[in-house]
Amino acid sequence: MEIDFKEIASYVIILIIVLIAAQHLNVVVSGSMEPAFYRGDIVLVEKANFLGINEFDPSAVEVGDVVVYDAAWYDEPVIHRIINITDINGTTMYVIKGDNNDKADPYYVTSDQIQEKVVTFNDNLVIIPKIGYLSLWLRGL
Template sequence: MEIDFKEIALYVIIFIIVIIAAQHLDVVVSGSMEPVFYRGDIVLVEKADFLGIHEFNADDVKVGDVVVYDAVWFDQPVIHRIIDIKNINGTTMYMIKGDNNDSPDPYYVQASQIREKVVTIDDNLVVIPKIGYLSLWLRGL
């Protein structure tokens, strides 16, 4: 049996691409952003820090951007929209809200809490409908 190093290299490259792509997909776990996206949808994100690469600068997010951030009030990352930006005691703070929620999230967010931003193409968020349900089921969510 002869080892085909080109084929092995191709499989390694495909594996690396799949792993990197998977790191840029987040499953939506609630309906707080409906009708923009729904529970079980997957959103494509760019990361504030991916292996030392800054795909976007968290200090440059703006009102209207949908971000993923580490909330102090919830034990998992939250995907919501920035609705206001304020300077409080010299620190830029972001007010964030789910489109389907009646009120903003309970605490302001600092840039250091923002991990990801949902990718937009022509002002449309990149959303893959429904294929995240399997992940939610496997995680018991």
Template sequence: MTDWKEIAAYAVILVIVLIAAQHLNVVVSGSMEPAFYRGDIVLVEKADFLGIHEFDVNDIQKGDVVVYDAKWFNQPVIHRVINIAQINGTVVYEIKGDNNNASDPYFVTRDQIQSKVVTFGDNLVVIPKVGYLSLWLRGL
């Protein structure tokens, strides 16, 4: 017979894995090279994770790397904030991939920002190449 402590331990491990998985994003393109590469995984903090605000979107600064819901692409985009402005009283972010020649086609508003890539000191938290399996499984 299975001990209740063993079941509880498995439940705790499952919860930790599920929470960790929600804080990892696989990089699908080379638009942010050399900061990170296709197939890398970045650690993110969420603007809203089950009602918990792990960072305040109002605190986004020029140079931050964010994950946002792009109006021009069917998946979230991970790019760097290069400028912050106000248009008709609304704060907007100009965002660009480090390896791209031009900014993303539309300004981004606060409500589009889902996550921010975690930094340790001045370095982005990146796990190299581990995401290739995920890309392969998803046919990307």
């Protein structure tokens, strides 16, 4: 039996691409951002720090951007939209809110908390509808 190193290398490359792609997909677990996206949808994200690569600058996000941040009020990362940017004692603070929520999230957010930003293409969020339901079911959510 001969070992085909080209074939093995091609499988390794495909596996690496799949693993990198998987790190840039987030399953939506709630309806807080409806109608922009829904529970069970998958959003494509860019990361503030991916293996030492800064795919975007968290301090350069703008009102209207949808970001994933480490919330002080919730155990899991939250995907919501920046609705205001303000300066408090020399620190830039972000007011963030789910599109489907009545009120903004309970605490200001700093750029250090912003880990990912949902990718847009032609001013539209990049979303893969409904495929995340399997992941939600497997995780018991």
